[in-house]
Amino acid sequence: MGSLSFSIQRRVQKARLGRLTTDHSSFETPMFMPVGTRGTVKTLTMAQVKEIGAQIILGNTYHLMLRPGAELIDRAGGLHAFTGWDRSILTDSGGFQVFSLSTLRKMTENGVYFKSHIDGSSHFLGPKESVAIQRCLGADIAMCFDECPPSNAPRASIEEAVARTLRWADVCRHQPLKSHQSLFGIVQGGIIPEIRQYCAEQLLPLGFDGYALGGLAVGETPEEMYRTIEVTEPLLPQDKPRYLMGVGSPRNIFEAVLRGVDLFDCVLPSRNARGGTAYTWQGRIQIKSARYEEDFSPFDPDLDAFPSRLSKAYVRHLLHVNEITGMTLVTMQNLAFYLDFMRQLRESLRTDTLDAFRQKIDAIYPN
Amino acid sequence: MGSLSFSIQRRVQKARLGRLTTDHSSFETPMFMPVGTRGTVKTLTMAQVKEIGAQIILGNTYHLMLRPGAELIDRAGGLHAFTGWDRSILTDSGGFQVFSLSTLRKMTENGVYFKSHIDGSSHFLGPKESVAIQRCLGADIAMCFDECPPSNAPRASIEEAVARTLRWADVCRHQPLKSHQSLFGIVQGGIIPEIRQYCAEQLLPLGFDGYALGGLAVGETPEEMYRTIEVTEPLLPQDKPRYLMGVGSPRNIFEAVLRGVDLFDCVLPSRNARGGTAYTWQGRIQIKSARYEEDFSPFDPDLDAFPSRLSKAYVRHLLHVNEITGMTLVTMQNLAFYLDFMRQLRESLRTDTLDAFRQKIDAIYPN
Numbered sequence: 001m002g003s004l005s006f007s008i009q010r011r012v013q014k015a016r017l018g019r020l021t022t023d024h025s026s027f028e029t030p031m032f033m034p035v036g037t038r039g040t041v042k043t044l045t046m047a048q049v050k051e052i053g054a055q056i057i058l059g060n061t062y063h064l065m066l067r068p069g070a071e072l073i074d075r076a077g078g079l080h081a082f083t084g085w086d087r088s089i090l091t092d093s094g095g096f097q098v099f100s101l102s103t104l105r106k107m108t109e110n111g112v113y114f115k116s117h118i119d120g121s122s123h124f125l126g127p128k129e130s131v132a133i134q135r136c137l138g139a140d141i142a143m144c145f146d147e148c149p150p151s152n153a154p155r156a157s158i159e160e161a162v163a164r165t166l167r168w169a170d171v172c173r174h175q176p177l178k179s180h181q182s183l184f185g186i187v188q189g190g191i192i193p194e195i196r197q198y199c200a201e202q203l204l205p206l207g208f209d210g211y212a213l214g215g216l217a218v219g220e221t222p223e224e225m226y227r228t229i230e231v232t233e234p235l236l237p238q239d240k241p242r243y244l245m246g247v248g249s250p251r252n253i254f255e256a257v258l259r260g261v262d263l264f265d266c267v268l269p270s271r272n273a274r275g276g277t278a279y280t281w282q283g284r285i286q287i288k289s290a291r292y293e294e295d296f297s298p299f300d301p302d303l304d305a306f307p308s309r310l311s312k313a314y315v316r317h318l319l320h321v322n323e324i325t326g327m328t329l330v331t332m333q334n335l336a337f338y339l340d341f342m343r344q345l346r347e348s349l350r351t352d353t354l355d356a357f358r359q360k361i362d363a364i365y366p367n
Numbered sequence: 368m369g370s371l372s373f374s375i376q377r378r379v380q381k382a383r384l385g386r387l388t389t390d391h392s393s394f395e396t397p398m399f400m401p402v403g404t405r406g407t408v409k410t411l412t413m414a415q416v417k418e419i420g421a422q423i424i425l426g427n428t429y430h431l432m433l434r435p436g437a438e439l440i441d442r443a444g445g446l447h448a449f450t451g452w453d454r455s456i457l458t459d460s461g462g463f464q465v466f467s468l469s470t471l472r473k474m475t476e477n478g479v480y481f482k483s484h485i486d487g488s489s490h491f492l493g494p495k496e497s498v499a500i501q502r503c504l505g506a507d508i509a510m511c512f513d514e515c516p517p518s519n520a521p522r523a524s525i526e527e528a529v530a531r532t533l534r535w536a537d538v539c540r541h542q543p544l545k546s547h548q549s550l551f552g553i554v555q556g557g558i559i560p561e562i563r564q565y566c567a568e569q570l571l572p573l574g575f576d577g578y579a580l581g582g583l584a585v586g587e588t589p590e591e592m593y594r595t596i597e598v599t600e601p602l603l604p605q606d607k608p609r610y611l612m613g614v615g616s617p618r619n620i621f622e623a624v625l626r627g628v629d630l631f632d633c634v635l636p637s638r639n640a641r642g643g644t645a646y647t648w649q650g651r652i653q654i655k656s657a658r659y660e661e662d663f664s665p666f667d668p669d670l671d672a673f674p675s676r677l678s679k680a681y682v683r684h685l686l687h688v689n690e691i692t693g694m695t696l697v698t699m700q701n702l703a704f705y706l707d708f709m710r711q712l713r714e715s716l717r718t719d720t721l722d723a724f725r726q727k728i729d730a731i732y733p734n
Contacts, residue, residue: 040685040692045415045699047673068660068684076663076680084677293435296443306414310451313443317435318407324691325407332412 002182004141004209006241010349014233014260017349020056020241022140023180024080025087027055028346029241029262032253032338033090035270038063039073039083041335042270043328046085052305052336056088056140058265061133062097065123066116070136078138078178089139090265092245093130093172093186096214099148109164111145127168131175131183138181143212144172146186151219158190162199173206182209184243190215191224193231200235210241213261217247222255222367229259236260250279250341250365254358257345269334274327276319279337280308283364287330292316299329305336369549371508371576373608377716381600381627384716387423387608389507390547391447392454394422395713396608396629399620399705400457402637405430406440406450408702409637410695413452419672419703423455423507425632428500429464432490433483437503445505445545456506457632459612460497460539460553463581466515476531478512494535498542498550505548510579511539513553518586525557529566540573549576551610557582558591560598567602577608580628584614589622589734596626603627617646617708617732621725624712636701641694643686646704647675650731654697659683666696672703 003023010017018029034041034049036057041049049057059079064070076082079089098104098114102123105113111126125133130145145168147161165188177183185208189196203211213232216225229244236242243263244256253264269279276288281302285292292312299315300308307315307329315333318326348357370390377384385396401408401416403424408416416424426446431437443449446456465471465481469490472480478493492500497512512535514528532555544550552575556563570578580599583592596611603609610630611623620631636646643655648669652659659679666682667675674682674696682700685693715724 038685038688038690039681040690043691043695045673045692045695048412067688068680072661072680075661076678082678082681084681294439294442306412311443311449313435313439314406314449314451318405321405321434323405323407324410324694325412327691328410328412328695 002140002177002209003180004182006210006239008239012349012352012354013258015257015349015354016260016262017346018241018262020262022056022088022182024089024140025055027088030253030257030342030345031056031263032342033058033263033265034335034338035060035265035267036083036085038067039079041331043274043324043331046083048328048332049085049335050087052332053339054087054335056090057085059089059091059137059139060097061091061094061130061137062101064137065094065125065133066118070133074136074138078136080138088141090141091134091137091139091143093143093145094125094133095130095146096148096246098125109167127171128175131172131177135175135177135181138178140180140182141210142177142181142183144169144183144186144208146188146214148188148215148218149190151190151215153190155192155195158188158192158195162188162195166199166202169203169206173208184208184210184212186212186214186245187232188215191220191228193228196228196232197235200232204235204237208240210243210263211236212243212245214245216244217252222252225252226255226259229256229261233260249367250338250361251367253341254345254361254365269338270331273330273334276330278330279334281337281364287312287316288319289316299333300337303333303337303340305332305340307333308336369507369544369576370547371549373577373606375606379716379719379721380625382624382716382721383627383629384713385608385629387629389423389455389549391456391507392422394455397620397624397709397712398423398630399709400425400630400632401702401705402427402632402634403450403452405434406446408698410641410691410698413450415695415699416452416702417454419699420706421454421702423457424452426456426458426504426506427464428458428461428497428504429468431504432461432492432500433485437500441503441505445503447505455508457508458501458504458506458510460510460512461492461500462497462513463515463613465492476534494538495542498539498544502542502544502548505545507547507549508577509544509548509550511536511550511553511575513555513581515555515582515585516557518557518582520557522559522562525555525559525562529555529562533566533569536570536573540575551575551577551579553579553581553612554599555582558587558595560595563595563599564602567599571602571604575607577610577630578603579610579612581612583611584619589619592619593622593626596623596628600627616734617705617728618734620708621712621728621732636705637698640697640701643697645697646701648704648731654679654683655686656683666700667704670700670704670707672699672707674700675703
């Protein structure tokens with residue numbers, strides 16, 4: 001398969017300090033991937049995404065296939081050339097959005113007929129189509145097309161979804177990708193341990209470059225999510241990266257790293273930023289609150305990033321008067337915080353100071 | 368008065384290549400000042416404004432006195448400290464917005480009672496109040512509080528406005544400012560030559576650090592504006608900077624520089640950017656147009672700025688799907704273009720190649 005390489009430098013119980021290398025960048029794991037849905041991280045330029053130190057971002061196949069279209073991006077030379085982002089990219093399969101955003105028309109063995117949430121136009125997406133589109137997008141890491149049943153679906157539905165996800169994984173595995181692209185398989189199975197384990201066992205022989213845990217952070221409790229990671233992790237290959245899709249809060253990420261996960265993506269830091277929720281080394285704060293009206297202290301005195309040095313009162317003013325720049329500054333702060341959080345977490349793995357890091361996180365991100 | 372210094376390095380007929388120095392930056396003129404209405408240039412961070420090379424930006428007294436309030440900015444250490452912008456700032460007097468945005472309640476000899484356009488709250492702004500507020504804001508250059516009658520006002524109204532503007536200029540001149548602040552006087556008088564000249568003659572003995580032409584670009588034809596500059600300019604001191612307020616298109620600026628103007632500000636490049644109008648060295652283009660859907664050529668191949676190197680198709684896509692980043696990129700492009708336009712104009716004054724520059728502008732910005 002692709003040119004991705006992954007090595008583990010250090011283990012602390014289940015947690016892993018690793019290094020992942022693609023054709024476009026090489027970085028240590030555990031790592032957080034900012035979400036760049038439609039060819040941009042919302043409110044930021046790619047220069048700003050780079051400035052805050054992101055090494056890999058995520059692109060959404062569902063959104064990009066609808067606008068501007070995968071073929072157009074292919075003609076542009078792929079998502080890297082189209083967006084000007086020259087570090088790593090991972091694209092999801094489109095499955096999650098098809099099941100959550102679009103109007104489903106019909107489910108078949110070969111894929112899903114659906115209507116666009118934008119204009120109602122008809123589309124079809126299955127394992128072949130998803131990989132073909134991701135080939136056009138040209139991300140360093142592509143994902144298998146999977147079925148994502150609701151978290152409260154009955155056991156029979158989850159079993160059926162897993163069976164289909166496994167058949168689709170086999171189809172995906174045999175579709176062509178560009179030489180620099182790698183493919184990750186996805187373990188589904190809700191929060192039912194034996195179904196998760198069955199899915200992982202069946203997926204392994206297909207031989208993917210990495211393994212994702214899908215269908216989590218969709219309504220179950222954090223404890224159910226942690227438990228699901230725990231029962232699945234021992235079945236995953238030690239020498240491949242593990243990616244927990246769509247997770248999560250700093251606490252969620254910390255707990256998942258302790259349970260052996262290497263990669264994360266989540267809209268939380270960027271989406272919440274636009275509503276005024278800021279992640280800082282002093283904890284999560286509502287920067288629009290009147291209490292910051294005259295607070296001229298730095299936005300985040302413990303973070304060395306451009307927005308962190310501005311005053312809370314200034315950022316609060318910009319959001320208060322609905323200046324777009326306010327959303328941009330909080331988005332930068334939040335993603336810079338997430339990346340610094342991962343860096344300090346890696347450092348604690350490297351220097352055997354995980355307990356001290358845990359105490360720090362317990363104090364500011366207890367849940 | 369303040370610590371502003373201005374020297375003229377070269378004259379080409381009426382046009383002047385100069386250097387203006389404040390406590391915060393030193394730059395060559397003619398210069399364009401991006402508009403930073405409420406403590407930010409819309410859609411940009413101050414880091415981006417700096418990156419595209421701006422040396423001086425404008426802040427709006429009217430907007431800032433309403434939110435977050437002048438006293439708050441004073442307590443923050445002034446507009447420089449509040450916003451993190453460490454180069455020069457000019458603040459307007461608030462007069463233009465009071466007359467154009469707010470609901471006027473009553474005009475008196477001491478100033479204007481008005482209601483905020485945001486919440487209807489009552490305020491009073493006169494020459495004393497305007498300078499006191501600008502003292503709080505602490506910009507390098509403050510402006511006199513003037514009356515701006517509509518461009519189609521009858522002669523008697525314009526004469527009355529000029530008389531009041533002159534009495535107010537005298538009041539402003541005697542209000543305290545901080546030691547680093549300078550004060551510019553404003554010549555009013557509509558497009559009636561003898562009233563403009565009268566205003567300029569009466570203003571001069573008060574001895575300001577610079578002189579602005581106000582009440583232009585408010586509905587008169589470009590020819591009327593150019594003619595008004597021509598009849599006023601000979602009366603202004605040669606050794607002080609001249610500032611044409613609220614102007615304008617690249618063509619307007621070029622023509623005004625030929626007539627002896629040194630400083631400009633205008634919302635055109637930033638406001639039009641948000642609607643998808645881009646200023647480039649290939650002319651003005653509507654980047655949202657379908658013709659750019661698959662145009663992978665650089666946004667502006669003749670400009671060396673971050674957004675200029677991205678493809679037209681990418682910028683078009685972002686605007687098409689309503690990503691805020693699209694507005695940010697066009698705003699950066701437009702302001703980078705305006706600043707490069709001024710740089711090339713200065714270069715043509717320095718190297719006696721004004722005719723070649725005029726031909727270039729005639730081809731891409733004929734009007």
